[in-house]
Amino acid sequence: xxxxADIAIPSAQPILFVEFRFxxxxxxxxxxxxxxxxxxSRKVWLLTASHVFYTCFFIGNPLEFFPNLFxxxxxxxxxxWWFPALLWGSTIMDYYVGIGIEEAKTDRRKKTWVVMSLLIxxxxxxxxxxxxxxEENVRMVxxxxxxxxxxxxxxxxxxxxxxxxxxxxxxxxxxxYRKHLPAERSFxxxxxxxxxxxxxxxxxxxxxxxxxxxxxxxxxxxxxxxRACLVMFLMGFIKKSCIGDTLxxxxxxxxxxxxxYDVFGTWMGVLCYAGQIYCDFSxxxxxxxxxxxxxxxxLCQNFNFPYFSRNIADFWRRWHMSLSSWLRDYLYISLxxxxxxxxxxxxxxxxxxxxxxxWHGASWNFAFWGALHGFALIAQREWQRIAEILPKVERVVGxxxxxxxxxxxxxxxxxxxxxxxxxxxxxxxNEGQPIPLFYTAGGFQDAxxxxxxxxxxxxxxxxxxxxxxxxxxxxxPESVIEMRLSGFDVTKTTLRxxxxxxxxxxxxxxxxxxxxxxxxxxxxxWINSRNLLSTWWRKIPDWLFSAILGSAVxxxxxxxxxxxxxxxxFQF
Amino acid sequence: xxxxxxxLIFTAALFATSAxxxxxxxxxxxxxxxxxxxxxxxxxxxxxxxxxxxxxxxxQIIPQLFDSLMTEAGQPTRSFNLGVDGMxxxxxxxxxxxxxxxxxxxxxxxxxxxxxxxxxxxxEKRDTIRTVxxxxxxxxxxxxxxxxxxxxxxxxxxxxxxEWTERWPDLYEHSLLWLRNTTxxxxxxxxxxxxxxxxxxxxxxxxxxGPLRDGFNEVKPPRxxxxxxxxxxxxxxxxxxxKPPRVVHAEPASQRELLYKKQLxxxxxxxxxxxxxxxxxSRCFLPEDNATAPLVxxxxxxxKYPELFEARHRLDSGHVNTLGAExxxxxxxxxxxxxxxx
Numbered sequence: 059x060x061x062x063a064d065i066a067i068p069s070a071q072p073i074l075f076v077e078f079r080f081x082x083x084x085x086x087x088x089x090x091x092x093x094x095x096x097x098x099s100r101k102v103w104l105l106t107a108s109h110v111f112y113t114c115f116f117i118g119n120p121l122e123f124f125p126n127l128f129x130x131x132x133x134x135x136x137x138x139w140w141f142p143a144l145l146w147g148s149t150i151m152d153y154y155v156g157i158g159i160e161e162a163k164t165d166r167r168k169k170t171w172v173v174m175s176l177l178i179x180x181x182x183x184x185x186x187x188x189x190x191x192x193e194e195n196v197r198m199v200x201x202x203x204x205x206x207x208x209x210x211x212x213x214x215x216x217x218x219x220x221x222x223x224x225x226x227x228x229x230x231x232x233x234x235y236r237k238h239l240p241a242e243r244s245f246x247x248x249x250x251x252x253x254x255x256x257x258x259x260x261x262x263x264x265x266x267x268x269x270x271x272x273x274x275x276x277x278x279x280x281x282x283x284x285r286a287c288l289v290m291f292l293m294g295f296i297k298k299s300c301i302g303d304t305l306x307x308x309x310x311x312x313x314x315x316x317x318x319y320d321v322f323g324t325w326m327g328v329l330c331y332a333g334q335i336y337c338d339f340s341x342x343x344x345x346x347x348x349x350x351x352x353x354x355x356x357l358c359q360n361f362n363f364p365y366f367s368r369n370i371a372d373f374w375r376r377w378h379m380s381l382s383s384w385l386r387d388y389l390y391i392s393l394x395x396x397x398x399x400x401x402x403x404x405x406x407x408x409x410x411x412x413x414x415x416x417w418h419g420a421s422w423n424f425a426f427w428g429a430l431h432g433f434a435l436i437a438q439r440e441w442q443r444i445a446e447i448l449p450k451v452e453r454v455v456g457x458x459x460x461x462x463x464x465x466x467x468x469x470x471x472x473x474x475x476x477x478x479x480x481x482x483x484x485x486x487x488n489e490g491q492p493i494p495l496f497y498t499a500g501g502f503q504d505a506x507x508x509x510x511x512x513x514x515x516x517x518x519x520x521x522x523x524x525x526x527x528x529x530x531x532x533x534x535p536e537s538v539i540e541m542r543l544s545g546f547d548v549t550k551t552t553l554r555x556x557x558x559x560x561x562x563x564x565x566x567x568x569x570x571x572x573x574x575x576x577x578x579x580x581x582x583x584w585i586n587s588r589n590l591l592s593t594w595w596r597k598i599p600d601w602l603f604s605a606i607l608g609s610a611v612x613x614x615x616x617x618x619x620x621x622x623x624x625x626x627x628f629q630f
Numbered sequence: 631x632x633x634x635x636x637x638l639i640f641t642a643a644l645f646a647t648s649a650x651x652x653x654x655x656x657x658x659x660x661x662x663x664x665x666x667x668x669x670x671x672x673x674x675x676x677x678x679x680x681x682x683x684x685x686x687x688x689x690q691i692i693p694q695l696f697d698s699l700m701t702e703a704g705q706p707t708r709s710f711n712l713g714v715d716g717m718x719x720x721x722x723x724x725x726x727x728x729x730x731x732x733x734x735x736x737x738x739x740x741x742x743x744x745x746x747x748x749x750x751x752x753x754e755k756r757d758t759i760r761t762v763x764x765x766x767x768x769x770x771x772x773x774x775x776x777x778x779x780x781x782x783x784x785x786x787x788x789x790x791x792x793e794w795t796e797r798w799p800d801l802y803e804h805s806l807l808w809l810r811n812t813t814x815x816x817x818x819x820x821x822x823x824x825x826x827x828x829x830x831x832x833x834x835x836x837x838x839x840g841p842l843r844d845g846f847n848e849v850k851p852p853r854x855x856x857x858x859x860x861x862x863x864x865x866x867x868x869x870x871x872x873k874p875p876r877v878v879h880a881e882p883a884s885q886r887e888l889l890y891k892k893q894l895x896x897x898x899x900x901x902x903x904x905x906x907x908x909x910x911x912s913r914c915f916l917p918e919d920n921a922t923a924p925l926v927x928x929x930x931x932x933x934k935y936p937e938l939f940e941a942r943h944r945l946d947s948g949h950v951n952t953l954g955a956e957x958x959x960x961x962x963x964x965x966x967x968x969x970x971x972x
Contacts (some may be wrong), residue, residue: 303819307827566828571828572828609643611644613650615816616815617818620757620819
């Protein structure tokens with residue numbers, strides 16, 4: 059059903075926080091939650107709502123899904139409809155792992171339990187996330203050796219959120235093993251912690267140590283800072299829907315045709331991507347945190363103005379803080395951390411960043427991104443040694459520390475974003491130029507307009523060349539989709555332009571308006587980082603706050619882009 | 631109580647700000663619609679006759695031919711084709727209102743394609759300005775009424791339940807479209823997108839107004855039915871000849887739309903003529919009572935108008951081709967002459 063070579067495209071669409079349907083769904087969850095009296099009934103309600111929320115990502119229209127399910131029409135069910143069972147499976151397993159660790163009499167038995175949790179959780183994650191990557195690389199080796207792979211490619215879809223809830227679940231079993239946390243005897247509490255809907259699909263990666271104690275106390279609506287939550291939610295919405303999606307127009311245009319733009323266009327494309335990914339992800343985190351707070355639960359902060367970091371280590375203390383702290387506590391420290399020689403420490407740093415890169419996606423691009431950051435962390439440590447001896451030099455470098463760090467981060471974003479560009483001779487513009495395509499799990503999309511052009515059901519692979527092939531209705535190959543630029547080519551082209559100011563093409567991108575917009579956004583971001591305007595809205599009366607909020611929402615709706623782009627971090 | 635008051639203030643501020651933004655916005659760039667309205671804003675007083683409907687009007691009633699034939703018959707007209715591909719009530723009512731907004735001279739006729747309110751939204755068109763722009767309070771209320779009070783006559787409980795289940799998502803969709811229209815959602819985003827990509831906003835050309843600037847555009851490229859399509863059409867036609875279409879009155883909201891259009895046209899001194907284009911169908915929507923039933927020209931009758939159903943005059947089962955459009959226009963004039971003689 060799932061593991062067939064030719065497979066139906068999932069018809070289900072995730073519910074995004076920026077959609078209206080989320081507002082009314084949340085309104086119902088909020089009202090029922092606060093209407094319930096007991097803590098247990100509230101948790102049951104939120105657990106149910108969380109699983110319904112998560113399941114909706116996979117089953118599509120319930121009015122079609124359930125009749126097909128009950129009728130046994132398996133071929134008409136969306137691909138991955140059963141993925142929510144993985145979430146339950148992980149929860150049930152870690153529930154018994156926690157109790158098993160606590161009740162184990164010997165350290166060896168405790169270790170057996172936690173290793174089992176690690177193997178199963180990471181095994182499931184690795185299968186869904188890396189099988190395709192592994193198979194593609196094996197095929198490349200076969201083709202390099204002039205051998206023809208004889209097996210049919212297996213198409214494995216990545217369940218939304220598996221990277222996040224797996225890490226969350228692992229944090230529980232590891233903390234119980236390390237005796238930082240008692241085993242949770244209430245299945246309800248553990249299940250609620252893992253599946254809590256604001257963070258289940260894209261974080262923040264919440265630690266069991268910080269969340270589970272919150273499940274023990276009954277929350278009061280009077281303790282919720284509703285005003286702050288509404289402001290935070292609106293800010294997140296503006297960051298994602300207005301700013302992030304707008305900047306994405308420039309970065310998408312650039313990365314669809316990187317070899318056609320001049321140096322200014324390259325810089326605009328990369329800067330806009332840096333803005334897009336920050337606004338997209340921090341905007342989502344803001345919305346998740348505010349939604350959670352409205353229900354009385356505190357999630358961890360995930361971003362702290364990372365683009366004002368003074369060095370790479372500082373950047374990782376401010377960017378995706380929940381992931382970086384998870385990697386530090388459970389991977390870097392477990393590998394030995396800095397409790398050894400310099401080379402040993404650097405090895406651990408590089409391994410952590412490489413694996414952190416691969417966590418983001420099954421591609422060498424992400425590994426390269428991680429390696430760039432690992433290299434930067436190592437370079438920073440070496441620099442710190444030198445700086446101790448040369449304080450004057452350190453002072454001079456200090457003046458450019460922030461832009462230098464930002465420059466390196468932008469360079470590293472290039473491989474992170476670079477996706478291979480494809481083309482098909484039959485899909486061209488009015489001048490006969492092939493329109494760039496990029497590959498997604500659903501098929502090939504127009505790289506500029508993000509419209510599906512060749513859905514997965516119409517595609518096949520040529521086992522000899524590895525090229526994608528568009529099949530006619532009778533199944534025979536009709537045309538070939540060729541790779542115009544690999545991810546490596548896109549990266550190389552862009553970095554050449556950014557580092558050596560080499561022109562790739564003559565097209566410009568963005569122009570003065572884009573530059574001014576970025577400058578204004580940077581200024582506003584800096585003002586926020588200094589908390590210069592962060593509390594004025596607390597001091598005004600309720601009626602004035604309501605009026606200003608209403609006007610702000612109106613402006614936000616006016617400037618949002620109507621065709622929704624999906625959150626970048628949903629793909630991880 | 632205080633919370634409720636704050637919610638009301640929030641809502642009022644939201645819509646007040648949206649109204650202010652809307653007042654400063656140029657008209658939405660809706661293909662076909664906006665060029666026609668722009669043309670009529672300057673030249674509308676020249677015309678005394680309009681045709682309103684879908685592609686079965688836009689591509690099938692030729693103003694130049696109609697005017698010359700009516701002039702020959704001693705009833706000169708100057709007509710404009712307000713048809714738009716895919717247009718149904720209540721969008722057509724909105725367009726008519728906009729077209730007649732500042733009109734001073736009296737009308738003669740408005741030929742209105744007789745359709746019931748269309749409730750379901752084509753998913754592919756959901757996020758287009760064309761679907762959003764006509765969702766003002768009046769039109770959204772009309773659609774909401776059509777959803778909440780469907781035509782339940784002669785339906786059993788199971789069919790009613792099925793219809794309710796299918797229509798409730800439409801209520802949500804239309805409410806959302808109303809909100810999007812009222813808040814001008816995304817218009818600023820589109821402007822930002824054009825500026826940030828340093829590209830000129832595409833202005834809609836006048837080609838939608840037709841080469842003679844009378845609102846008519848023929849179907850291009852010309853085509854005729856053949857093969858399986860032709861065989862299916864001939865089967866449907868045979869069935870229609872054997873069993874004429876069943877008359878339906880649809881829901882009360884559709885009837886009210888017809889009545890409202892009639893009143894609007896009469897307010898401008900004109901007469902509404904309902905037209906049912908020549909197409910194969912098993913059901914035929916008609917007004918319910920005489921108060922709403924002005925002149926009705928029903929061309930969905932292959933027995934009475936066989937030439938309009940000949941395959942060589944057809945584009946498909948729902949449309950005539952350019953040759954067919956000439957015949958159709960002549961038939962309208964013939965019917966009008968007949969009615970005037972009475």
